[in-house]
Amino acid sequence: MSHTGQTGKISSLVGDLVQIETENPPGNETKCAEYIVEWFDEHGIDAELVRKPYTDRPQVGARVGEGTPTLVLNGHIDVVPAGDTDEWTHDPYGAKVEDSSLYGRGSVDMKTGVAIAMLAIAELADEIEANELPGSIVFHAAIGEETAEPGTKTLLEQGYDGDYGVVLEPTKMRTATSEKGLAWYEITVSGDPSHASRPDQGANAIQHAQPVLDALTDYDEKVRTREDDLLGQAYATVTMFEAGTKENVVPERAIITIDRRFLSEERILDIDTEIDDLLSQVAANHDIEISWERTRTYKSAAIDTDSSFAEVFRRHSAKVADVSTDPWGVNASTDVRNFINDADTEAITWGPGDISQAHTYDEHVDLAAASDGLTALLGAAREVLNGDVES
Incomplete structure (x- = not known):
């Protein structure tokens, strides 16, 4: 697929997700979770509405393949409230595209991460099912991250776990092996x-x-x-x-x-x-x-800075963009702690987009950077699923 075609698919999907208001509080994730399950169904992938930890706020889990290793792509679908809409230049739920950026609450934090995970899984599913890749891939659309609720933790406990995890928060594609x-x-x-x-x-x-x-x-x-x-x-x-x-x-x-x-x-x-x-x-x-x-x-969380898994993402990020490959930690708190501390799973925080846009008026994401992120994610995922990561 051409870069232009890939960017268009990302823009369409991120736009659809942003237009579904999922503010937390109070926790309006249901319609977005239902949309994601329907999207996967249209792409021939089984996905489940997981009605835990709350029956009225379902989240999404999906698994493609049964082999090892298993890679988990994690994102949260709740967003912080848009605040005073008069302070926004664009409708916070309009998903307006201007100057190659898509505007809206959650565009960076973190519906772009969710979108590129969905697109990556849809592309990799055929390769996994054709046994071209021996591993399997898991998807999370978690609830409640913005308020420290056990969304990701519950999905891991419900069997949507794996050998490696990527929490697709916006890091400008730097690979974080630790967090405050x-x-x-x-x-x-x-x-x-x-x-x-x-x-x-x-x-x-x-x-x-x-x-x-x-x-x-x-x-x-x-x-x-x-x-x-x-x-x-x-x-x-x-x-x-x-x-x-x-x-x-x-x-x-x-x-x-x-x-x-x-x-x-x-x-x-x-x-x-x-x-x-x-x-x-x-x-x-x-x-x-x-x-x-x-x-x-x-809780804080960390894996070894010289992790072979982290090195795969550093390398593929540097192939598509000017991204530092130096060891790095993220100052914000993410659900990576649930992988490392609760599930004893090697995991990183990584994704396209600038975290300085999170929670701001006129939050937006650069669509070209998002397309680079999908390219890097596909490359890194194929390497991981092929079993090429040293334990």
């Missing part, structure tokens, strides 16, 4: 409400929160000194602050949220202890009441 962990902490600072005309009668939770914010700033400076050769620095970033119920009421509580990005050598229970010790000291020094809760956790 992520933990969100919600900190509640208590006060005592009163009418604002009598502020001294109460205790202002916003004022109580100030020494907590100061301590968190110091904590962030401390953890930034922790570095990893592939992943860079650790971070502790204040991302949300909520307080107050009415203009004339002294607030009785303030809620601070921090986003803690941690390195593979950091343990989550040790981070819990750091947070607890920090807040206990602030509470004692300032005589205020503070509580905290870790609300979400994405």
Whole structure:
């Protein structure tokens, strides 16, 4: 197929997927999952709506072939909310193509990855079934990745697993063998409400929160000194602050949220202890009441940087684009942790597109880069499925 023809097929499929709104929250993946199953059926491939972990939010699993090795291509179909649509130049669900880029929520994160996985499997299916490739290939369209739900984990547990995995997040086709962990902490600072005309009668939770914010700033400076050769620095970033119920009421509580990005050598229970010790000291020094809760956790994950599997993807990426083949880790958190940590499967994060576009207004994907990604994926997959990867 010509490059132009391949780009056209990608544009059509990504456009169809983007036009199906799958925002999470609340978790509107059903119509997209049904579309994917129908698409596979039209291409002669059996795919299943997997109604776990939630019966009302099905995800998709498919398997072609029964031989080894087995390669799993993973993508998630949920997207973050589009936000204020007035801030978009293009309809976030219009899939408008302009200047060789397709615009829309989820175009980069990560419906392009899902689309090239679908197209790759459709092309490889004939070769697998004709015994031209001895291996087999598995497809995931997972739910709930944006909110750390067990979509990919459940698909792996339901038998849609393999020897190798590729999580097709946008990395500009750099091959990531490690990723940071992520933990969100919600900190509640208590006060005592009163009418604002009598502020001294109460205790202002916003004022109580100030020494907590100061301590968190110091904590962030401390953890930034922790570095990893592939992943860079650790971070502790204040991302949300909520307080107050009415203009004339002294607030009785303030809620601070921090986003803690941690390195593979950091343990989550040790981070819990750091947070607890920090807040206990602030509470004692300032005589205020503070509580905290870790609300979400994405574990860090890593495989060997010199993995032969990773090297296959480095090599095929460099064949089609100017892509660094140096060892690399991704700063974001992806479902690759479910492969490595939960299923003990060698896996990478790899895919076309620029992750800096994720979650932004006017999110878009370069269709030529997506076509290069499909070419590299097909080349790498054929090598893997032929059994040419050293264990």
